[in-house]
Amino acid sequence: MFGALSQKIITGFISLSMMLFSSYEGNEPRFADTDVSLIENNIFIQTRLENAFENDFERIFQLGKAIDIRFKIEVSSEEDLLFSETFFHTVNYDPLESAYFLELQERKETMVISSWQKLIKEISKIEFLHRLEKKKSLKINIEASLPAIQFNDEKAHDLMMLWKFKTPKKMIIIQEINET
């Protein structure tokens, strides 16, 4: 709780500071509308990150290092944590091929993409399937975060800076689950 509060204070302070003193645009990441469905004792969550990679990420994805975008999904029912899953969307770039290698861990897929726009689209998309017994109510928390990267033994740069240190989060509460 204290951690969440301090995080809110820091991001609030940085947002205010940037509004007053900085011309930096950055990104304003947030999760789009989320689809949740139960299919034969499985939960399927489908969502997308919006406004997350449009500014300042092209050069970062092209720097020749694997960049991991971390996603975390927690599903609980009446205060009981049913499961907590962390997975990554990893981007790597081949300069000679001018292509991005994208690995989507939750989908167990690997793609080779040459278009920047398509990369953003795929990297932002979450299609998560997990086994789940039928419950009366569900609370789903989704969040995304960026790693820190280090160049030539210098201090690490926290890529969350490009999101203005705001962690995109989404909470979905489902009272009655309709099986499909």
Added chain:
Amino acid sequence: MKLKLRFRSTIIFLFIGLYLPSLLLMNYYFNVQNSKIAEKIGRVRLNETLSEIDLVTQKDSLLARKLINNYNENIAEIELNQHETKIYSAAFLSLIMIITIGIFSLIFYLISHPLKKLQMVTAKIGEGDFSIQLKEDGFQEIRALKGSFNSMSQELDKIQKKLIQAEKDAMWKGLSRILAHEIKNPLTPIQLSIQRLEEKYELDKEKFLQIFPETANIINQEIANLQNLAKTFSNFAKNIYPEKSIFNPSKMIKEIITSYEKNFQIKFQPCDCKIDFDRTHFYQIVTNILQNAIDASQKNDEIEIKIQKNEQVVKLSILDHGKGISKEDIKQIFEPYFTKKRKGTGLGLALVKKLVDINNAEIFVQSELNEFTKFMITIKRSKNESIDH
């Protein structure tokens, strides 16, 4: 060790110790970031030579990939450094701004709060409460100011006590002198009368019987004067508390002047108004002033009594065209035992002043020697004039 901070030195200390290093630190941060960017840009130029490499073998490709990655890495780092500079410098400036505002607000409070307190206690001193002492804390200058204020209030308290004591002493001395004189005045004729009676009783009994009634009358008269003096003194000395009621002052004045009108010319201008005043005190005030006016006037002189009202006050004036009061005497007429009358006690007008004061009214006097004397009493109007006791 207690740190003694002077106000000016505190401001200078804060400026040099906090604000200036903050600005220097910020400047340093900008310089470091700029130099980093410049360094990275230098490296970028070296990597631009990539286009000249002919990728024939796999080894060349690997080399090229390595160089391109290196190029991209440097460009990315430059960009991240730039973003970092923008974000952190903004946060840093905000932090400085918040701290500066906080410190100056605190200083403002530390200065303004004691001054406000000082202003409040000065007002209390003005009301005559010299017992107030301030806690000597805060900046050294503020502490010194509070210390001076405390010394001043202590001194004022001592001086006030001395003044009260001196006034009491002077009053008792004057009182003793006047009382001795006033008692002595009737005692002399009493003594002389008794001596005369003794003398005649021994030498001429027939004459004794002849003068006895007249001499006894003188003795009785002087004893009555002594009794009157004792009664007036007693009235003046005792604590009086007003028992206020709402009444029409014109009615009471009419009753008072009825007994005088047979022998004196009294012109009265009444008013339809009411006052909240002690009835007995009002009677004493009017009879005292009227008696003085009669004593000062010739038989045919006119005495004018007038009552007027406005929205706030009722004004009573008693004007006589008698011998008047000199400018020197007018300053003392309300002081106890000041009199110019041969048979006066000097307590009449002092009692009038006392009664006016305890009823929250005001009394003024105007006079021209051998022309007139006018006493004016201003009484606040009753808020509830419909009640008449």
